[in-house]
Amino acid sequence: MSAPEASVEIPKPDVTFLDGTKKRPSAKDLQGKFLELTSPASPVKVYCSVLLISFLLMLVIGLSVALLVTELVTENRMYPSYPGNWVGLGNKCFYFSEDTSNWTFSQTFCASLEASLAQFASMEELKFLLRYKGSSDHWVGLNRESPHHTWKWADNNEYNASFTIRGSGECAYLNENGISSAGIYKKMKWICSKPCSYIQKCKIT
Secondary structure, three states, rough: OOOOOOOOOOOOOEOOOOOOOEOOHHHHHHHHHHHHHHHOOHHHHHHHHHHHHHHHHHHHHHHHHHHHHHHHHHHHHHOOOOOEEEEEEEEEEEEEOOOOOOHHHHHHHHHHHHEEEEOOHHHHHHHHHHHHHOOOOEEEEOOOOOOOOOOOOOOOOOOOOOEEEEEEOOEEEEEEOOEEOOOOOOEEEEEEEEEOOOOOEEEEE
């Protein structure tokens, strides 16, 4: 008579889920987990993902365009467009007009360019202006109320240079002989000046 066979029970493994709970999975549980892992995403999830990606892409493009516009505006402010004929000497830029007008209009024109009728502080600058202006007479930024008053620059600072100004007029101009004066309503070309800086595009001589 044979000895009875001993039955051995194989233990079922415990499965730990994401929520920390442990349970013995049934066949239906395992089948459900397998389907969750292998089944494709639902159309709703795909649609939401596409919308989110599109929104982020449009946001990046919008920010890039806004930054580009800001840079262009800043550049236009830093590099204003001036008329031609600006030239530089030392730390100044000078504009030589092609048109003619009286002293008052000439000063107003220079002010519209954030400049003033030309000022010169050294013999080097005066010689440069006399040479560069050519044969035409040009207004500069010196004026006075009458022959009995002192000369002043257009910004109202007193003229303290030693250059002789000929004539008895109220406004100074440059001619072939140096600095002369004439009445305020005489028409001639003019010279504007302003300090040079790195944002100005003037041709340095």
